Amino acid sequence: MALKSWVVSANDPQTDFPLANLPYGVFRHQHSQRIGVAIGEQILDLGACASENLLAPLAAEIIDACTASVLSPLMAFGPEAWTMLRLRISELLSADHASDDTLHRVASALVPMREVEMQTPVQIGDYTDFYASIHHATRVGKLFRPDNPLLPNYKYVPIGYHGRASSIVVSGNEVRRPSGQIKPSLGAEPSFGPSRSLDYELEVGMFIGAGNSLGMPIPIDEAEQHIFGLCLVNDWSARDIQSWESQPLGPFLAKNFATTISPWIIPLEALAPYRVPVSARPEGDPVPLPYLVSSAAKGAIDLTLEVSLQSSQMRESNIPPMRVSRGNMRDLYWSIAQLVTHHASNGCNLRPGDLLATGTISGPAEGSEGCLLEMKHRAEPLRMPNGESRVFLEDGDQVTFLAFTQREGLPRIGFGECTGMIIAAV
Ligand code: MN
Numbered sequence: 001m002a003l004k005s006w007v008v009s010a011n012d013p014q015t016d017f018p019l020a021n022l023p024y025g026v027f028r029h030q031h032s033q034r035i036g037v038a039i040g041e042q043i044l045d046l047g048a049c050a051s052e053n054l055l056a057p058l059a060a061e062i063i064d065a066c067t068a069s070v071l072s073p074l075m076a077f078g079p080e081a082w083t084m085l086r087l088r089i090s091e092l093l094s095a096d097h098a099s100d101d102t103l104h105r106v107a108s109a110l111v112p113m114r115e116v117e118m119q120t121p122v123q124i125g126d127y128t129d130f131y132a133s134i135h136h137a138t139r140v141g142k143l144f145r146p147d148n149p150l151l152p153n154y155k156y157v158p159i160g161y162h163g164r165a166s167s168i169v170v171s172g173n174e175v176r177r178p179s180g181q182i183k184p185s186l187g188a189e190p191s192f193g194p195s196r197s198l199d200y201e202l203e204v205g206m207f208i209g210a211g212n213s214l215g216m217p218i219p220i221d222e223a224e225q226h227i228f229g230l231c232l233v234n235d236w237s238a239r240d241i242q243s244w245e246s247q248p249l250g251p252f253l254a255k256n257f258a259t260t261i262s263p264w265i266i267p268l269e270a271l272a273p274y275r276v277p278v279s280a281r282p283e284g285d286p287v288p289l290p291y292l293v294s295s296a297a298k299g300a301i302d303l304t305l306e307v308s309l310q311s312s313q314m315r316e317s318n319i320p321p322m323r324v325s326r327g328n329m330r331d332l333y334w335s336i337a338q339l340v341t342h343h344a345s346n347g348c349n350l351r352p353g354d355l356l357a358t359g360t361i362s363g364p365a366e367g368s369e370g371c372l373l374e375m376k377h378r379a380e381p382l383r384m385p386n387g388e389s390r391v392f393l394e395d396g397d398q399v400t401f402l403a404f405t406q407r408e409g410l411p412r413i414g415f416g417e418c419t420g421m422i423i424a425a426v
Helices: 046-051 060-066 072-077 079-093 100-107 134-144 220-226 239-245 268-274 312-316 336-344 373-377
Strands: 024-029 032-039 042-045 110-112 117-119 127-130 160-162 168-170 174-176 179-182 191-194 202-208 227-234 259-261 304-310 322-328 355-357 398-407 410-414 418-423
Touching: 024 042, 032 046, 042 046, 042 079, 046 060, 046 079, 060 072, 060 079, 072 079, 079 100, 079 268, 134 373, 160 336, 179 239, 202 304, 202 336, 220 227, 220 336, 227 268, 227 336, 227 398, 227 418, 259 418, 268 398, 268 410, 336 355
Parallel strands: 127 355, 168 259, 174 418
Antiparallel strands: 024 032, 024 117, 032 042, 042 110, 127 160, 179 191, 202 227, 202 355, 227 259, 304 322, 304 398, 398 410, 398 418
């Protein structure tokens, strides 16, 4: 694949969206909703490409899917179609291809990113959230069971729960502080009111492409063929509601009031050169059961993840957001293939447009915590540059996630932003 695009902003070494990325998203522009591909500071409008006859070498049904207003038809095809479309888009945007006439027609299908409003990329059918970071599970477990933080099933079974799809919003939407039942201390009676311990959770999401039939598991070495691509996920969590309601059945209203996703879906093909082997399990840990053992040499992704925070006071004083943590997706205990295969291992059918999230991604070191709850282990509360401090989120706080991967000799690929600002409870 060529490295330079004739779209000048795509060759900026700092862009999230070089020619090597080509993520899919859904945008609104001039009162219509279309699917597109990010390239530098532009979006290639796939519907416009179809009407300009620029996708002609592709099969008619793929071209049709490009004229849809959501990504589900394209997701449903599976990897062969995705590869063909990706190659064609790459040709259209590559600097060393394209006659003047083609270039002129492709240029007319570009829309500046700043003019659009991004949408959720698909009507999400089902949303599942896992708990795949052992560092997160251990730090959170320590708060409740200092001597025995990990439950005995953790190293055998990828833990997850079914979340709610209706409240998933795209980056940039405000998030209203939820109210719920809160029991402030052991002896106190529960009361109903705004959450006082609102938190974020830094996660990566997987959009399912082609699904599996009900009753038919997905073999681990086929699991990644079912993943259309990845995005960032903020699984907002109200810790006080969570601690009271979640026993014995797990997360419910503490998490389903809002989930924010980044708007661009990064194809696994774009991430292929940045894959790394899954870290070896520590000595003494059990080998995964056979259905979860993959033959893939590079099952993990070297993806740097960052969280930044800006309070309303900081915003008013023009103080830029402060980075509060940095982690890496390669630190996960369970791979994306293991999560997909485990989900379908009982015959549960995954469908195009389902969203599976990894769970909070944290690393072993201080500074790599993927949520505020884990920072309770620090000696000091989080200090902001203007003197404020945080234990949990306050109204007006804006939380932004970023993700990128880079490697010697290859362009940097980014995920774009996943951002949300907390507004006061009703
Ligand atoms: Mn979560």
